[in-house]
Amino acid sequence: MKLLLIEDDIDITNNLKLLLKENNYEFDNAYNITEGINKLSNNYDLIILDISLPDGNGFSFYKNHLLAKNIPVVFLTAKDDEDDIVNGLELGAEDYITKPFSSKELLARIKRILLKKEKNKIIEIEDIKFDLEKMKVTKNNKEVKLTSLELKILYLFFTNLNKVITRESIIENIWNWTGNDVNDNTVTVYLKRIREKLGDNIIITVKGIGYRVDYEK
Amino acid sequence: MKLLLIEDDIDITNNLKLLLKENNYEFDNAYNITEGINKLSNNYDLIILDISLPDGNGFSFYKNHLLAKNIPVVFLTAKDDEDDIVNGLELGAEDYITKPFSSKELLARIKRILLKKEKNKIIEIEDIKFDLEKMKVTKNNKEVKLTSLELKILYLFFTNLNKVITRESIIENIWNWTGNDVNDNTVTVYLKRIREKLGDNIIITVKGIGYRVDYEK
């Protein structure tokens, strides 16, 4: 698990670095927002974010860069102003901790968040298992060879379980960013191919709307 | 959203009751574990749980009765012993707050938890359940197969509960954007078909005006 701390206080940074490395997390840090933005491409599992930073405000950084990416965030700040806490949590932060904080508590709160992610790394539906990290799919524990597009489409479903996904949305996610548009029926054909490999029942057709993969936990 | 507070302190109970009712949550409380167990059948959306209770320990109550049910829990306790916090969070609690606490913060933390639940919103009216994300309807927990237009019309009602929807408004929402106009009676026929599948009582006719689906929360 890779964590990023964005915080300008050197003492706090060093303490957390020690604490988190001790607990087998990969740790990285940034002293300001600009530096933080540059590091974002490293796909962190969680970001600990100070609110008042030398070159800007943690809240707006969160809104502009993290919210859409779906990266869990813990705000960490000296401002124990109630409204700030409310603000942070309402924005969608996973947790909010005020300085001075207990290392043990911070650690416990981080663990709580990461535990959920951990659980989702391999999703199991009926006889199908999808390992999201390895990007590997098995049926009855036997690897299923999916082509790269089939895999991407299936990934879309497995990261949006229980949600209807429209044909348009699939096109947008899989093809659009490439520029060249694709026939509407193409999606249908891909769904058919995936079903051939995984069985007919895993992807549910919602007529007139789209498709869906259900996950009953 | 229905909350249950299990706490033996009467002052705290009254304060929270006020706070939460003010914020449109259904509130219920128990003064001890035995009482709490008896109330569990009410299917609460979240439980706020004190740790030291007159007839037992909150942690073991959580382990024995709540963990399997998957009800989110916020521990609320005077013991701000670090180890307790770690303990609580590691058990799987959604959050942990120590007394004395700020009402605003508690509220924000509760909201964070419930917001996630909200996302897979399922509206339940009598024996009918409509899962808005899955776009799936059940009656007595058995899936009802609706056609795409039937589903869209029903969706319109379920996202406009307690409001009369005129025939024109239905046509506008379901057909108009397609360009080709549709006979007035068509709506009636669709309503009839939906009623055939879901029962006559769910969609109420408001003579001379339109139709309505009622939701008493």
Added chain:
DNA sequence: TCTTTTTTGTCATTTAGATGTCACATATGT
């Protein structure tokens, strides 16, 4: 390089089921 295999995107066709309208029946308010 050239050859072979796999992937990709598009057709045309099939199919089950959805759709829209009619003519008539029934219910409701005054």
Added chain:
DNA sequence: ACATATGTGACATCTAAATGACAAAAAAGA
């Protein structure tokens, strides 16, 4: 009772999705 609004069953037509087959493009092997 009357007028009007709403409900109903039957019907012809239409459509979304599934499918099998194919050529172009890309990737893998030789």
